[in-house]
Amino acid sequence: MKNADKLVKTEYFTSTDPLPLESGHILPEFTLAYETYGTLNAARSNAILVLHALSGDAHAAGIHSASDKKPGWWDLYIGPGKPFDTDKYFIISSNVIGSCLGSTGPASVNPKTGKFYGLDFPIITIKDMVRAQERLISHLGIDTLLCVSGGSMGGMQALEWTITFPDRVLSAIPIATTPKLSPQSIAFHEVGRQAIMSDPNWNFGNYYNKKPPTKGLALARMIGHITYLSDTVMHEKFGRQLKSETHKYSYDFLTEFQVESYLHHQGDTFVKRFDANSYLYITKAMDYFDMTFETSSLEKTFSSVTAKFLVMSISSDWLFPSYQARELVDALKNNYKDVSYVEIESEHGHDSFLIEKDFEKYAKFIVPFLNYIHSEAQN
Amino acid sequence: MKNADKLVKTEYFTSTDPLPLESGHILPEFTLAYETYGTLNAARSNAILVLHALSGDAHAAGIHSASDKKPGWWDLYIGPGKPFDTDKYFIISSNVIGSCLGSTGPASVNPKTGKFYGLDFPIITIKDMVRAQERLISHLGIDTLLCVSGGSMGGMQALEWTITFPDRVLSAIPIATTPKLSPQSIAFHEVGRQAIMSDPNWNFGNYYNKKPPTKGLALARMIGHITYLSDTVMHEKFGRQLKSETHKYSYDFLTEFQVESYLHHQGDTFVKRFDANSYLYITKAMDYFDMTFETSSLEKTFSSVTAKFLVMSISSDWLFPSYQARELVDALKNNYKDVSYVEIESEHGHDSFLIEKDFEKYAKFIVPFLNYIHSEAQN
Numbered sequence: 001m002k003n004a005d006k007l008v009k010t011e012y013f014t015s016t017d018p019l020p021l022e023s024g025h026i027l028p029e030f031t032l033a034y035e036t037y038g039t040l041n042a043a044r045s046n047a048i049l050v051l052h053a054l055s056g057d058a059h060a061a062g063i064h065s066a067s068d069k070k071p072g073w074w075d076l077y078i079g080p081g082k083p084f085d086t087d088k089y090f091i092i093s094s095n096v097i098g099s100c101l102g103s104t105g106p107a108s109v110n111p112k113t114g115k116f117y118g119l120d121f122p123i124i125t126i127k128d129m130v131r132a133q134e135r136l137i138s139h140l141g142i143d144t145l146l147c148v149s150g151g152s153m154g155g156m157q158a159l160e161w162t163i164t165f166p167d168r169v170l171s172a173i174p175i176a177t178t179p180k181l182s183p184q185s186i187a188f189h190e191v192g193r194q195a196i197m198s199d200p201n202w203n204f205g206n207y208y209n210k211k212p213p214t215k216g217l218a219l220a221r222m223i224g225h226i227t228y229l230s231d232t233v234m235h236e237k238f239g240r241q242l243k244s245e246t247h248k249y250s251y252d253f254l255t256e257f258q259v260e261s262y263l264h265h266q267g268d269t270f271v272k273r274f275d276a277n278s279y280l281y282i283t284k285a286m287d288y289f290d291m292t293f294e295t296s297s298l299e300k301t302f303s304s305v306t307a308k309f310l311v312m313s314i315s316s317d318w319l320f321p322s323y324q325a326r327e328l329v330d331a332l333k334n335n336y337k338d339v340s341y342v343e344i345e346s347e348h349g350h351d352s353f354l355i356e357k358d359f360e361k362y363a364k365f366i367v368p369f370l371n372y373i374h375s376e377a378q379n
Numbered sequence: 380m381k382n383a384d385k386l387v388k389t390e391y392f393t394s395t396d397p398l399p400l401e402s403g404h405i406l407p408e409f410t411l412a413y414e415t416y417g418t419l420n421a422a423r424s425n426a427i428l429v430l431h432a433l434s435g436d437a438h439a440a441g442i443h444s445a446s447d448k449k450p451g452w453w454d455l456y457i458g459p460g461k462p463f464d465t466d467k468y469f470i471i472s473s474n475v476i477g478s479c480l481g482s483t484g485p486a487s488v489n490p491k492t493g494k495f496y497g498l499d500f501p502i503i504t505i506k507d508m509v510r511a512q513e514r515l516i517s518h519l520g521i522d523t524l525l526c527v528s529g530g531s532m533g534g535m536q537a538l539e540w541t542i543t544f545p546d547r548v549l550s551a552i553p554i555a556t557t558p559k560l561s562p563q564s565i566a567f568h569e570v571g572r573q574a575i576m577s578d579p580n581w582n583f584g585n586y587y588n589k590k591p592p593t594k595g596l597a598l599a600r601m602i603g604h605i606t607y608l609s610d611t612v613m614h615e616k617f618g619r620q621l622k623s624e625t626h627k628y629s630y631d632f633l634t635e636f637q638v639e640s641y642l643h644h645q646g647d648t649f650v651k652r653f654d655a656n657s658y659l660y661i662t663k664a665m666d667y668f669d670m671t672f673e674t675s676s677l678e679k680t681f682s683s684v685t686a687k688f689l690v691m692s693i694s695s696d697w698l699f700p701s702y703q704a705r706e707l708v709d710a711l712k713n714n715y716k717d718v719s720y721v722e723i724e725s726e727h728g729h730d731s732f733l734i735e736k737d738f739e740k741y742a743k744f745i746v747p748f749l750n751y752i753h754s755e756a757q758n
Contacts, residue, residue, distance in 0.1 A: 023630035123630040183613040183638040187605045190639045191598060193632065198594040200579055215577040219570060223602065226566045231700065234562040240669055249667055251402035251502040253572065253659060256666065259562040260569045280632060287635070288628055290619055318697065321610065 006079070008062035008072070010035055010102055015135045019097075022288075025122035028111055032136050033058040033095040033102025037078055038086030040142070045377055047142045048084055048370075049133065050074060050093045051150030051157040054224070054282055055274055057101035060093035076359050083366040088374065089146065094136055096129040096157070098282050100275030107208065107275045119205035124281060126153070126289045130160045137168070146373055149173035149366075151353040152320065153282070156289050159328070162307040163291065171308040171373040173366060175353045176317050178324035179298055179331070180290035185319060188227055189283040192220030196276045205277050217276040218267030225266045230316035230349030234259060298331030308338040310369040312362065315343055317350045340369065385458070387441035387451070389414050389481055394514045398476075401667075404501035407490055411515050412437040412474040412481025416457055417465030419521070424756055426521045427463055427749075428512065429453060429472045430529030430536040433603070433661055434653055436480035439472035455738050462745040467753065468525065473515055475508040475536070477661050479654030486587065486654045498584035503660060505532070505668045509539045516547070525752055528552035528745075530732040531699065532661070535668050538707070541686040542670065550687040550752040552745060554732045555696050557703035558677055558710070559669040564698060567606055568662040571599030575655045584656050596655040597646030604645045609695035609728030613638060677710035687717040689748040691741065694722055696729045719748065 010033050019027040035058045040047060050060050052073065061078035063071050072093070078084040084091050095103040098121070106121035113120070137145065148158040148169055155177025162172050196202055199216030207213060229237075238259040244250060255261050295301045309332055313325035322343050332339040344361045346352040353362060389412050398406040414437045419426060429439050431452065440457035442450050451472070457463040463470050474482040477500075485500035492499070516524065527537040527548055534556025541551050575581055578595030586592060608616070617638040623629060634640050674680045688711055692704035701722050711718040723740045725731040732741060 023628075025630075119632075123632075180619060182610060183617045183619060183636065184605065184608075184610045186619075186636050187601075187613070187638050187642055190636075190642060191601045191605070194598055194601065195574060195577075197632070198574075198578065198598060219573055219577060219598075222566075222570045222573065226563065226570070229563075231561060231563045231697070234566070238562045240559060240562060240565075249402075251404075251667075253498075253502075253576070253663065257562065257565050257569075259566050263566055263569060284632065288630075318610070 006062040007066075008035055008037065008059070008064065010058050010064070012102060013136045013139050015132070015139075017135070019128070019132055019135075021122055021128045022125045023123050027097065027104070027122065030097050030104035030132055031102070032097065032104075032132055033099075034136060035059060035061070035072070035093045037061050037091040037093075038089055040090040040140070044142050045144065045146065046088060046374070047090045047092060047137075047140070047145050048147045048149065049137065049145050049161070050078065050084065050091055051148065051154035052093070052095070053150070053152035053154050054286065055270065056154070057099065058093050058095040061091070073354065076356060077362070077366070083363045083370065084149075085370075089370070092137070092140065094133045096282070097132045098124045098129070098278060098285060100278040101273075105275070106205065106277035106281055116208040118208065118277060121277070121281065123284055125285050126156045126160045127164055129285065130157055130164050133157070133161075134165055134168070143168065145169050146377060147171045147173060147370060149175070151175040152177055152350065153286055156286065159291065162305050162309075163301060166304065166306045169307045170377055171310070171369070173310045173312065173369065174328075175312045175362070176314050176320050176350055178320050179301070179328045180292055181286055182324065186287045188223055189287055192223050193280050193283060195219035195223070196280060199276075202276060205280075207276075212271070213276045214271040217271050217274065217279060220279055221270040222263040222267045225263055227319045228349060228351045230318065230347055232316060232347040233349055236347070238262060298327060299334050302331050302335050302337065305332075305335070305337060308373060309340065310365060311339060311341045312353075312365065313343050314348070314350065314352045315345050316347050317352065319350045340365070385441040386445075387414055387416065387438070387443065389437050389443070391481060392515045392518050394511070394518075396514070398507070398511055398514075400501055400507045401504045402502050406476065406483070406501065409476050409483035409511055410481070411476065411483075411511055412478075413515055414438060414440070414451070414472045416440050416470040416472075417468055419469040419519070423521050424523065424525065425467065425753070426469045426471060426516075426519070426524050427526045427528065428516065428524050428540070429457065429463065429470055430527065430533035431472070431474070432529070432531035432533050433665065434649065435533070436478065437472050437474040440470070452733065455735060456741070456745070462742045462749065463528075464749075468749070471516070471519065473512045475661070476511045477503045477508065477657060477664060479657040480652075484654070485584065485656035485660055495587040497587065497656060500656070500660065502663060504664050505535045505539045506543055508664065509536055509543050512536070512540075513544055513547070522547065524548050525756060526550045526552060526749060528554070530554040531556055531729065532665055535665065538670065541684050541688075542680060545683065545685050548686045549756055550689070550748070552689045552691065552748065553707075554691045554741070555693050555699050555729055557699050558680070558707045559671055560665055561703065565666045567602055568666055571602050572659050572662060574598035574602070575659060578655075581655060584659075586655075591650070592655045593650040596650045596653065596658060599658055600649040601642040601646045604642055606698045607728060607730045609697065609726055611695060611726040612728055615726070617641060677706060678713050681710050681714050681716065684711075684714070684716060687752060688719065689744060690718060690720045691732075691744065692722050693727070693729065693731045694724050695726050696731065698729045719744070
């Protein structure tokens with residue numbers, strides 16, 4: 001039985017202890033959506049935490065019902081005999097606070113007012129997300145995680161885990177990520193946010209009983225999708241192919257090129273599953289991510305980290321280019337930490353870590369790394 | 380006297396002969412804004428046509444009045460003793476049809492209806508722009524241009540001139556351009572257009588007596604500006620610098636980072652001088668630009684071209700990457716044409732050809748190339 005055929009269920013953990021946030025605000029209570037795959041061993045020592053990207057959710061593997069067309073977003077990687085091997089490991093996939101996909105965020109009801117949070121939801125950071133997840137891990141009775149891993153914003157969370165809870169993480173596999181978001185990425189995020197906030201339906205975040213700002217959110221998603229693909233793969237996938245099958249331009253403002261169709265489709269699909277305010281909050285959390293902000297140097301930031309690292313970047317990823325991963329790797333090496341680094345040769349751009357064609361390239365490094373961490377932990 | 384201090388005036392050429400367009404439509408009449416610098420010699424053999432990019436205008440050099448804070452967009456390059464040396468050459472800078480900056484475009488009045496064109500303006504192409512410019516050149520009594528040159532969309536026009544009017548162009552200097560727009564660039568354009576068309580003030584292009592869609596146009600411009608800068612120069616110019624002078628995040632959705640301020644400023648400034656419909660039409664003209672569309676190969680396209688070429692690309696230009704220039708150069712070489720190619724080493728991205736710091740890198744190739752063309756023409 002393939003894992004894709006395995007029925008799984010999203011679970012929900014609620015913490016009623018107020019969560020102090022980096023902004024100085026306090027979240028009075030919160031819920032995190034999560035899923036687990038595999039079995040926690042008696043020693044509670046085989047748990048791996050998997051973390052999703054900007055628009056992801058807790059549903060990382062398996063299916064929710066027999067009619068599901070697609071399994072979870074990292075089903076390639078999680079399951080029996082797969083890199084995150086559910087025959088050996090207990091995999092936890094956690095959503096983030098700020099999300100609209102089962103966890104507490106701006107689309108949730110504020111217990112203090114009985115109304116939707118909207119913009120009353122406090123600004124959150126990657127560290128806040130991780131602090132909320134730590135409560136979930138404690139709730140599951142786990143002291144120490146064998147590994148934390150994720151791509152893009154998931155990689156940011158993985159890195160943050162190693163700093164914020166060094167005693168609770170044996171290793172990290174951050175993929176296609178950065179220790180601090182670049183000005184170019186902040187710029188793309190800001191344009192996406194402005195697209196949402198310029199949509200009259202946005203109404204200062206107050207739209208939950210009205211028409212949501214779908215046009216603005218679709219635009220934000222379209223911008224995002226351009227950055228997730230490489231120029232090369234855009235040439236391969238679309239080139240200058242027309243939507244029409246005739247080799248004739250239509251000379252109007254309707255959709256002319258296949259690449260435009262693709263973007264419109266991505267935008268239209270996204271607005272059905274994602275909340276515009278969550279998009280604002282989560283991109284903002286990414287913008288604030290800067291592991292040098294307090295220490296002013298990555299070397300200092302990682303000086304007392306205890307986790308072992310497998311850092312992976314993607315050769316054609318121009319959103320989180322390899323030089324950012326190398327800055328991280330250099331900081332770890334300068335601290336004499338146990339770090340391996342791989343640049344995955346791929347033309348698929350930032351999304352490579354989600355793509356079947358590239359799967360083996362990652363698997364061949366993740367499998368031995370986890371074996372090493374696992375056997376070390378048992379000694 | 381520096382050329383920047385030289386008073387110049389925009390002139391207007393109107394053609395009342397209908398202009399047949401690539402779309403099959405006909406423009407009943409049109410006006411082109413243009414400026415000239417230097418003196419046309421008696422033989423009318425020293426004329427160089429300079430062509431602007433997406434948002435440019437006819438005002439390439441000098442100032443319009445003593446109170447102007449900035450000279451024309453290529454004042455660095457045009458003037459006495461400058462690469463486009465007005466002591467030797469007669470420089471013509473032409474606007475494009477479709478523009479809102481003095482030429483006939485969607486913001487003009489349709490002579491057939493007495494109303495603003497808006498979306499009744501026909502879709503135009505780079506070839507249409509060039510055909511209109513050819514009328515201007517004839518009007519100025521010039522048979523043969525010594526050179527056509529421009530960056531970005533200006534480079535597309537320069538290339539198109541060599542194909543559409545091979546007998547009238549001795550040489551071309553296309554800079555930071557491509558013989559066919561990439562799917563990634565089409566994608567960025569489409570998101571910009573969707574931003575404009577999603578602005579309720581756009582009103583299907585019918586806003587000339589009402590509030591214009593400034594929010595949408597500002598968004599489109601912000602997206603554009605991200606693509607004009609390299610990741611490296613964004614790090615240098617802005618890094619993660621905050622707008623506030625304190626080293627503290629404000630944790631809100633107001634402008635936090637300098638790079639965001641920069642983009643907002645670019646968007647806000649742009650909407651004061653540019654028309655949203657023109658942005659739609661001109662980006663669309665760029666999207667349609669594909670010199671292989673009819674021939675299906677660049678070799679064939681350039682097989683009967685007679686102009687000599689100096690092709691320049693920019694090492695950090697990710698919008699019009701050097702590989703696109705090299706495709707052009709290869710096609711010319713395979714046809715045994717006279718072509719020189721330079722990749723300018725610069726960290727300034729696509730905008731490098733407009734930037735003072737990089738000026739010398741271009742000048743040292745443009746000056747001898749024009750000397751060579753000029754002396755050949757005199758023999």
